[in-house]
Amino acid sequence: MSFVFMDGQTKQLLDIVEYQKLDALKKYFYPHEYEVQLNVIDMYKPSATLIKELFPNEKLVIDRFHVVQHIGRTFLTHCIQQMNQLNRK
Known part of the structure; x- marks a missing residue:
């Protein structure tokens, strides 16, 4: 997975970091200074x-x-657990 970052107002792609691992991100971001107001992430x-x-x-x-x-995943997991309990009874 890669790390994509962009300007939210202009929707301009700023850059793509090839790896999303923490070490790769630190290596990329620490030498630079950025002005950030809001971070939207997964x-x-x-x-x-x-x-x-x-x-x-x-x-x-x-x-x-x-x-x-x-x-959605949490709801589905809960439903499956409940159905499995009912099937055992």
Whole structure:
């Protein structure tokens, strides 16, 4: 997976980091300074960790697609567990 970052207002692609691993992201971002107001990410933990380190005072938002996907998966898992319990009875 790669790390894609862009300007949210102009929708301009800024760059793509080939690897989304925390070490690769740190290597890419630490030599640079960025002015950031809001970070919108997926639920990938290394991305969140890096952004909290680099921009501790900025807002971190998880994008809608991944929030809805997480809710759907959680609901499906719960339904399957309940159906399995009913089947055992």
